[in-house]
Amino acid sequence: MTVTSSECVENGNSMKVRAAIMLKTGVLDPQGEAIRHALGTLGFEGVEGVRQGKIIELDLAETDAKKAEAEVQRMCEALLANTVIESYEVELP
Amino acid sequence: MTVTSSECVENGNSMKVRAAIMLKTGVLDPQGEAIRHALGTLGFEGVEGVRQGKIIELDLAETDAKKAEAEVQRMCEALLANTVIESYEVELP
Known part of the structure; x- marks a missing residue:
């Protein structure tokens, strides 16, 4: 099975889940400004x-989508996102 | 109109488009390893x-989706992604 790195893919053995983490509205983003x-x-x-x-x-x-989503949300809260200034979104396959 | 920062939104005046840029498969990702x-x-x-x-x-x-997609692809090629080691994906509203 060919899987591009950009897809969220579920198969029998594992599941690719993405967390998208953005700075909250109103938080200064100098890197974004530099790109602009x-x-x-x-x-x-x-x-x-x-x-x-x-x-x-x-x-x-x-491999259970609901459980995977809940686990990734816990990961975001615990480590991946700084919830003071960042918002996150879990993207399931 | 309320718009969360995480959504791709199209309205009369502007369009939010996302470019998702990932390291290509096989390229070492020490930051990802550290997170793991x-x-x-x-x-x-x-x-x-x-x-x-x-x-x-x-x-x-x-505001034309096709034109916006083409423009963001040009931006990725010219500046946003290092296409030697990174792949990109344009996400339209």
């Missing part, structure tokens, strides 16, 4: 805003 | 692999 400026310099017009975030792609032994 | 190790230390079991990537969320003046 660089895009302007390169001639890309009409870019009104850029925010940069993280993707954590997890390969889990758990 | 930390999750194990925290007692999360069954994490077989972790890969870390980037999300770039763009707020574009362009």
Whole structure:
């Protein structure tokens, strides 16, 4: 089975789940601003805003979607996201 | 209109488009490995692999989905992704 790295895939043995972590609205994002400026310099017009975030792609032994989602939420709360300034979103296959 | 930062949203004036950038399969990801190790230390079991990537969320003046997708692909090729070691994926609303 061929699987691109960008897909969330569930098969018999494991499940790929993604956590998308973004800075909350209102939190300053200098990296995003730098990208916006660089895009302007390169001639890309009409870019009104850029925010940069993280993707954590997890390969889990758990194959039950509900349980996997709950586990990744716990991981986000405990380690992956700084919930003071970041929001997260769990993307299931 | 209330819009969470995590959604790709299209309205009359602008369009939020996301580029998800991941290291290609086979490229060493020490940051992902560190996360996997930390999750194990925290007692999360069954994490077989972790890969870390980037999300770039763009707020574009362009409202035509096809044109926006093509433009973001050009941005990825020119600036956002290092296509030698990274693959990207454009997520439209």
